[in-house]
Amino acid sequence: MTNSTIKDKIGQFPRKLEDESIYIMREVAAQFERPALLFSGGKDSITLVRLAQKAFFPGKIPFPLVHIDTGHNFPETIEFRDWLAKETGAELIVRYVQDSIDQGKAKEETGKYASRNILQTVTLLDTIEEFKFDACIGGARRDEEKARAKERIFSVRDDFGQWDAKRQRPELFDMLNGRIAVGENVRVFPISNWTELDVWNYIKEEKMEIPSIYFSHQRQVIERDGMLWADSEYLNKEADEIPFEATVRFRTVGDMTCTAAVESDAVEIDIIIEEILSAEISERGARIDDKRSEAAMEKRKQQGYF
Amino acid sequence: MDILRIATAGSVDDGKSTLIGRLLYETNSITKDKIEALESASKRKGLDFLDLSLLTDGLIAEREQGITIDVAHIYFSTPTRKYIIADTPGHVEYTRNMVTGASNAKVSLILVDARQGVVEQTARHLSIAALLRIPKVIICVNKMDLVQYDEAKFEAIKDSLSSLVAQTTFEGQEISFLPISSLFGQNITQAADKMPWYQGNTLLGELEAFEFAESLAHAPARFPVQWVIRPKTEEYHDYRGYAGKISSGTFQVGDVIKALPTGQESTIASIEKFGEQLERAVAGDSVVITLTTDVDISRGNSLVLASDTQAPQLKDFAAHICWLDHQALSPGKTYLLQHGVNLTKAKISQITERLDVVAQTSSQDVDSLKLNEIGGIQLRTAQPIMADVYAENPSNGAFILIDEFSNSTVGVGFVK
Numbered sequence: 108m109t110n111s112t113i114k115d116k117i118g119q120f121p122r123k124l125e126d127e128s129i130y131i132m133r134e135v136a137a138q139f140e141r142p143a144l145l146f147s148g149g150k151d152s153i154t155l156v157r158l159a160q161k162a163f164f165p166g167k168i169p170f171p172l173v174h175i176d177t178g179h180n181f182p183e184t185i186e187f188r189d190w191l192a193k194e195t196g197a198e199l200i201v202r203y204v205q206d207s208i209d210q211g212k213a214k215e216e217t218g219k220y221a222s223r224n225i226l227q228t229v230t231l232l233d234t235i236e237e238f239k240f241d242a243c244i245g246g247a248r249r250d251e252e253k254a255r256a257k258e259r260i261f262s263v264r265d266d267f268g269q270w271d272a273k274r275q276r277p278e279l280f281d282m283l284n285g286r287i288a289v290g291e292n293v294r295v296f297p298i299s300n301w302t303e304l305d306v307w308n309y310i311k312e313e314k315m316e317i318p319s320i321y322f323s324h325q326r327q328v329i330e331r332d333g334m335l336w337a338d339s340e341y342l343n344k345e346a347d348e349i350p351f352e353a354t355v356r357f358r359t360v361g362d363m364t365c366t367a368a369v370e371s372d373a374v375e376i377d378i379i380i381e382e383i384l385s386a387e388i389s390e391r392g393a394r395i396d397d398k399r400s401e402a403a404m405e406k407r408k409q410q411g412y413f
Numbered sequence: 414m415d416i417l418r419i420a421t422a423g424s425v426d427d428g429k430s431t432l433i434g435r436l437l438y439e440t441n442s443i444t445k446d447k448i449e450a451l452e453s454a455s456k457r458k459g460l461d462f463l464d465l466s467l468l469t470d471g472l473i474a475e476r477e478q479g480i481t482i483d484v485a486h487i488y489f490s491t492p493t494r495k496y497i498i499a500d501t502p503g504h505v506e507y508t509r510n511m512v513t514g515a516s517n518a519k520v521s522l523i524l525v526d527a528r529q530g531v532v533e534q535t536a537r538h539l540s541i542a543a544l545l546r547i548p549k550v551i552i553c554v555n556k557m558d559l560v561q562y563d564e565a566k567f568e569a570i571k572d573s574l575s576s577l578v579a580q581t582t583f584e585g586q587e588i589s590f591l592p593i594s595s596l597f598g599q600n601i602t603q604a605a606d607k608m609p610w611y612q613g614n615t616l617l618g619e620l621e622a623f624e625f626a627e628s629l630a631h632a633p634a635r636f637p638v639q640w641v642i643r644p645k646t647e648e649y650h651d652y653r654g655y656a657g658k659i660s661s662g663t664f665q666v667g668d669v670i671k672a673l674p675t676g677q678e679s680t681i682a683s684i685e686k687f688g689e690q691l692e693r694a695v696a697g698d699s700v701v702i703t704l705t706t707d708v709d710i711s712r713g714n715s716l717v718l719a720s721d722t723q724a725p726q727l728k729d730f731a732a733h734i735c736w737l738d739h740q741a742l743s744p745g746k747t748y749l750l751q752h753g754v755n756l757t758k759a760k761i762s763q764i765t766e767r768l769d770v771v772a773q774t775s776s777q778d779v780d781s782l783k784l785n786e787i788g789g790i791q792l793r794t795a796q797p798i799m800a801d802v803y804a805e806n807p808s809n810g811a812f813i814l815i816d817e818f819s820n821s822t823v824g825v826g827f828v829k
Contacts, residue, residue, distance in 0.1 A: 119414045121495045129699040130658040133639040134754065137712055161687040162699070165652060166644040249486045257485050276822045277513040277737050281658070282751055282813050286820040300497055302488050 120308035131297040132162035136169050138285035139242040146172040148184035149360040151246030171198035175230050177223040178205045179341045179362040187318040202234045222364040232268045244295045250302045266290040311376045323356045323371045334367035416495045420518035422538040427526040428555050432595040434465025439602040442489040484514040508785040509737040519625050520549045527560045530570050533771050540770035543581040546807045550588045558594040564610045567592045629696035634662030635809045636716040637753040654701040661808045665693040669719040672710045673799045678719050679704040713755035715799040726797040731829040735787045738823035742782040752812040758795040765789040803827035
């Protein structure tokens, strides 16, 4: 794309998307007894928090923010999480993957690509059981990945948190059926119909705060599989993987072990948006966990992943 | 920037996935790594060209069977519009998905294979588009490359559809015909150099030019209450706001309204959105409305203009229904009926007809409706529902039926 077509494509945030998402937030509060918002610290879940604020203003968000902390998060993310909870007055619940490991429920991966991404599912399911959450709001978008393109807005999971593509309820017009049996719960995706660009345009128009790692900064990184990875104590480096300093930013915020950085000078949101439009790599491409196999995401979803 | 929702429909092999893939490809909506993934997947299949259908055929089962089995949502945008495609399967047994995908659509894309001409599915899809009051239908005669881009072939297909179109269409529905080749990118976003005899719009041109949505703001005003906001804080001690999404029409500050089903009247004191005070709000807006007086209103109630004497309250009414569940609809059974956000019990007192959407006929001697069948029913509800006749106000005229025991959504109804 040339620069002029990039500028043409930026466009505006389609405001109707916000109306639809607010509608979904209100349906969750009304249809479920113990809903929760799964908060990762990434831009999508930050957007969810803003939408929840708007849906119930001047009332408070009527459900807690739940963070499944892998222990491998970027420190900037944790700092931001705590700030946002305070700022919005929302209740914050944190549960730790480390506890699941210590209890023998989850086993740390080994090797070069070891990450705690999959282990999160164990802690999440335990947390759902602990608090008897019947609806968990997540920031998944259908444009992220092929298996997600088929996800419903209200996605029913069984006792084991599993997703069954064939058992999904049809969703007609804007009517959402949240009725479930005891033990079942629903994952709710209020920004299903947003694209990455929509999220960024929204953050810009709403002048929202986001964690600093989304913007360009200096960082020690290593190069692996043609991508840059943040150097940290959690990353299993090989002998020839020598850290060096680079000017980078992150397009998504996951664990330090499985979120790649991109070289970037983007220090403000307009430049980030232009960068996205001219980017040659789609968003989930910067996450190693999806690359394991073409059907990786669908398999993880069947096991109860977000 | 507005959003245009499109539903695609077609039989298994008429190239729907390729068409969508082509649309994405030519609007620069696919990034480099996705194209690379496509190249390697195409190679694995032993193809020497880019199989664009692989972009949308997502699930594992589909890759095994080579067909699309569920509704997939696909996104692209132009400088003026965001497009959402609900890609729905054309299998007979998956008609429920087609209805589902089409329920939000303003445009229905129907594919016809130029070699095969009109098939049973074409008639089914035209009928469903009409039943759902989809305001625009684009019939894409695809695979023109396989009939040597022959104009006579295209015209023959158009002619063979004309009587069916005349039977199904309703006043105000736009129907257009396009000769295309998805595989070779003829007439998708660029004019077809292989078909100089065709002078009309490309597919994208047709979508960009389509105007809609104004009608909704002029429909009768309907505001279903989703949630009552009562902060009970110092600052908002006596605050009581009614949160919801306007389903049709327009509301303004100062409007005298009544709450249904109680009929109590009041006046709109404010229309708010996250603290912002609005003068008016229209269909599709999620807002909070406050009233000048205390009225007993809860979730499931509807606000309408007090002057609106036609505002409906239905307890015993007729509807079209499309059955979505493996367990057939049986009269006498109690279901939960959800109209918008309002939930009540309902009993089907009678099945009045079963429609054959292909032959455009109906039979009256019916005792049940099976999965994917469309019929007429008479039903009774425990509490009144504030639904309009679907054909007159589609955004407030549909409902779903839920099985009380399985909790599944088993049917979708359209008030007659």
